[in-house]
Amino acid sequence: MKKPWAGRFKEKTAKTLEEFSQSISFDKRLWQEDIEGSIAHAKMLHKQGIINKKELEKILKGLSEIEREIKNGKFQFKEELEDIHMNIEKALIEKVGQAGAKLHTARSRNDQVVTDLRLYLRKKVKEIIEKIRKLQKTLLSLAEKHINTIMPGYTHMQKAQPVLLSHHLLAYAWMFERDKQRLKETLKRINQCPLGSGALAGSSLPIDREFTAKELNFDIVIPNSMDAVSDRDFVLDVLYCGAVIMMHLSRLAEELILWSTDEFSFIQLPDRFSTGSSMMPQKKNPDPAELIRGKTGRVYGNLISLLTTMKGLPLTYNRDMQEDKEPVFDTIDTVTMSLKIVDEMLPLVEFNKERMNHQAQRGYITATDLAEYLVRKEVPFRQAHEITGKIVLYCIEKGKELKDLTLEEFRNFSHKIDEEVYSILTPLGSINGKSSYGSTSKESVKEQIRLLRKSLEEK
Numbered sequence: 050m051k052k053p054w055a056g057r058f059k060e061k062t063a064k065t066l067e068e069f070s071q072s073i074s075f076d077k078r079l080w081q082e083d084i085e086g087s088i089a090h091a092k093m094l095h096k097q098g099i100i101n102k103k104e105l106e107k108i109l110k111g112l113s114e115i116e117r118e119i120k121n122g123k124f125q126f127k128e129e130l131e132d133i134h135m136n137i138e139k140a141l142i143e144k145v146g147q148a149g150a151k152l153h154t155a156r157s158r159n160d161q162v163v164t165d166l167r168l169y170l171r172k173k174v175k176e177i178i179e180k181i182r183k184l185q186k187t188l189l190s191l192a193e194k195h196i197n198t199i200m201p202g203y204t205h206m207q208k209a210q211p212v213l214l215s216h217h218l219l220a221y222a223w224m225f226e227r228d229k230q231r232l233k234e235t236l237k238r239i240n241q242c243p244l245g246s247g248a249l250a251g252s253s254l255p256i257d258r259e260f261t262a263k264e265l266n267f268d269i270v271i272p273n274s275m276d277a278v279s280d281r282d283f284v285l286d287v288l289y290c291g292a293v294i295m296m297h298l299s300r301l302a303e304e305l306i307l308w309s310t311d312e313f314s315f316i317q318l319p320d321r322f323s324t325g326s327s328m329m330p331q332k333k334n335p336d337p338a339e340l341i342r343g344k345t346g347r348v349y350g351n352l353i354s355l356l357t358t359m360k361g362l363p364l365t366y367n368r369d370m371q372e373d374k375e376p377v378f379d380t381i382d383t384v385t386m387s388l389k390i391v392d393e394m395l396p397l398v399e400f401n402k403e404r405m406n407h408q409a410q411r412g413y414i415t416a417t418d419l420a421e422y423l424v425r426k427e428v429p430f431r432q433a434h435e436i437t438g439k440i441v442l443y444c445i446e447k448g449k450e451l452k453d454l455t456l457e458e459f460r461n462f463s464h465k466i467d468e469e470v471y472s473i474l475t476p477l478g479s480i481n482g483k484s485s486y487g488s489t490s491k492e493s494v495k496e497q498i499r500l501l502r503k504s505l506e507e508k
């Protein structure tokens with residue numbers, strides 16, 4: 050097949066090069082955006098008197114036929130035509146002849162590919178925002194359901210202070226809230242129009258970039274044609290956002306894995322989202338959570354991959370930049386699927402409330418509350434910490450929990466301790482005692498639910 054650049058060449062392209070340089074196998078997923086961009090470009094060419102009405106009509110008809118063929122799986126994608134842009138253009142010329150040959154006027158694949166990618170990412174980022182919103186709703190329902198479930202909170206993976214399971218789950222809802230904000234920010238930078246930049250320097254023909262930008266619902270026209278065709282920072286934004294989302298999902302996944310162990314026994318994972326072992330009949334494995342944790346590495350890799358591709362490129366377009374697509378498609382697919390699976394799985398997780406509560410009774414978990422109790426009795430915090438530390442050591446030696454000590458035993462350490470101390474030594478007492486903003490108290494958790502609900506209602 051004759052290449053569009055054949056005029057300057059004496060030889061045909063080597064088969065190996067065609068195979069090596071093709072991107073059609075993965076960029077065919079930009080077909081819809083490619084057609085959308087071409088429609089806007091063709092309308093502009095007509096409005097500017099560069100093509101006539103008849104030619105525009107032919108182009109539009111041809112493009113809509115191509116669209117139908119691709120949708121029906123009838124379209125023949127050809128490797129020797131390299132990418133989606135040349136595949137569609139060539140098919141158009143075959144269908145409508147000379148009019149089709151005018152479509153590429155004042156356009157280069159350099160501005161075309163980046164236009165397609167921006168249109169595609171705009172759509173996908175919005176879809177991911179919706180998926181996050183959905184997952185947040187799931188987390189909120191769980192938080193409401195478990196507003197009375199008490200569990201141990203950890204630092205260094207050691208029991209630290211009792212918390213409400215709701216508070217723990219809402220921590221993730223807040224992380225996802227910021228993930229959404231980040232994506233919304235990114236959308237602003239994605240939604241800028243490069244079309245009409247040509248190969249790098251613009252065009253001598255009387256094009257109207259403002260018009261195509263409006264047709265394609267871009268917010269602004271990129272003011273510098275060299276910048277427009279040569280940067281991929283908006284793709285990196287998406288890759289970074291994706292990496293952070295996966296990091297958050299991976300931490301949640303890790304907790305699900307840990308909590309489902311026999312040792313923890315905090316949760317029971319649904320059979321529907323677990324797999325067995327081919328050898329050990331008793332096994333029930335948390336594979337989806339492990340896969341999310343595992344895929345996070347790949348999504349980080351996608352970000353590093355494109356950063357590395359871009360770092361040494363002189364302006365403007367270089368073919369290296371074709372390497373932007375596979376990482377970003379992979380990140381989009383992985384993030385989308387991971388959000389979906391976590392959202393489907395979470396409501397089916399059974400929380401073992403008794404076990405969580407039981408574990409929250411142990412490990413001198415209310416020691417900090419005891420120290421703060423002493424502070425309220427006007428003991429300086431450093432001394433209160435020291436006294437409480439000694440009480441804990443005594444408990445360890447006696448094999449008792451704090452709440453099991455008699456008042457006499459307490460008073461051996463500080464005469465400021467009296468009967469009411471027992472009310473703050475239980476996990477519930479500890480949680481109810483929290484009064485600071487953002488704490489694990491029930492009021493604070495309810496306030497968080499209110500704030501998140503409000504934000505979820507706003508579009």
Ligand code: ARG
Pocket residue numbers: 072076132158159162366368370371372
């Ligand atoms: N397939 C190319 C890409 O993905 C399209 C742009 C090609 N431009 C060029 N001058 N070879 O980047």
